[in-house]
Amino acid sequence: MAADTATRNAPRPVPGLPAPPWILMYHSVGDPADDPYGITVAPGRLDRQLGWLRRRGLTGVDAGTLLRAHAAGRSDGLVGLTFDDGYADFVHEALPVLRRHDCTATVFVLPGRCGGTNGWDPLGPRKRLLTEAEIAEAARAGMHIGSHGLYHQRLAGVPDDVLRRETSESREKIREITGTAPDSFCYPYGTVDDRAIASVRAAGYRYGFAIAPGPLLGPYALPRTHVSQADRDLRLWAKRTRHRFARHGAAR
Numbered sequence: 001m002a003a004d005t006a007t008r009n010a011p012r013p014v015p016g017l018p019a020p021p022w023i024l025m026y027h028s029v030g031d032p033a034d035d036p037y038g039i040t041v042a043p044g045r046l047d048r049q050l051g052w053l054r055r056r057g058l059t060g061v062d063a064g065t066l067l068r069a070h071a072a073g074r075s076d077g078l079v080g081l082t083f084d085d086g087y088a089d090f091v092h093e094a095l096p097v098l099r100r101h102d103c104t105a106t107v108f109v110l111p112g113r114c115g116g117t118n119g120w121d122p123l124g125p126r127k128r129l130l131t132e133a134e135i136a137e138a139a140r141a142g143m144h145i146g147s148h149g150l151y152h153q154r155l156a157g158v159p160d161d162v163l164r165r166e167t168s169e170s171r172e173k174i175r176e177i178t179g180t181a182p183d184s185f186c187y188p189y190g191t192v193d194d195r196a197i198a199s200v201r202a203a204g205y206r207y208g209f210a211i212a213p214g215p216l217l218g219p220y221a222l223p224r225t226h227v228s229q230a231d232r233d234l235r236l237w238a239k240r241t242r243h244r245f246a247r248h249g250a251a252r
Contacts, residue, residue, distance in 0.1 A: 021070045022243050023080030025224040028087045029094040032229040036123040043093045050101040060103035062144035081105035088128040108186035111173035112150030120152045132177045139178040146184035155196040167203040192221050
């Protein structure tokens with residue numbers, strides 16, 4: 001999806017409305033040469049992006065750690081790092097870079113597609129997803145595992161049984177894989193509505209992540225900033241500045 005477009009179209013600044021903590025949204029880490037959706041960042045570019053954050057006194061942490069620190073008034077110097085879709089390259093390419101910069105991250109996985117591919121993308125390329133063993137490996141390495149649903153299905157408007165399956169069953173499957181039930185849910189395609197929020201809350205999650213949730217903003221509909229291969233120092237600075245002053249909606 002064109003996540004940069006969603007970022008550009010986010011509502012404009014409004015005086016006096018505090019911004020939620022800054023959370024970055026990554027997807028795949030690998031060769032960006034064939035990348036029609038703009039979701040692949042090369043390992044070297046990820047290394048430079050995390051270096052840019054560290055030089056500005058920011059440490060990348062998983063989303064839960066960031067939000068707990070934010071609630072306690074101790075999130076200065078922290079930025080959330082999230083990786084959607086659970087691509088296998090997270091373990092092989094992203095994890096070594098994160099370790100080099102002493103960062104952690106939340107990886108949103110699809111336990112119904114473990115070891116499969118990103119079949120929801122009509123354009124290539126096909127990318128392998130994390131297996132159950134690789135998900136467990138990421139968790140042992142200190143990364144936090146969140147749910148992206150079972151099958152990467154858009155939740156807005158789906159029947160109730162599908163909604164429960166995508167939220168509740170995915171949480172239980174991740175618990176079976178890692179030994180810990182996830183506290184975070186990421187809405188596929190970044191889209192969210194009231195029913196999806198209610199289902200995520202009922203399933204036992206503490207946080208939900210979208211892209212630009214607008215009036216649904218709250219702990220179950222948190223905004224994130226898409227990061228791409230094109231993001232060098234100036235673009236990162238602009239995105240950070242935009243987040244700090246953007247109107248995200250009225251928190252619920």
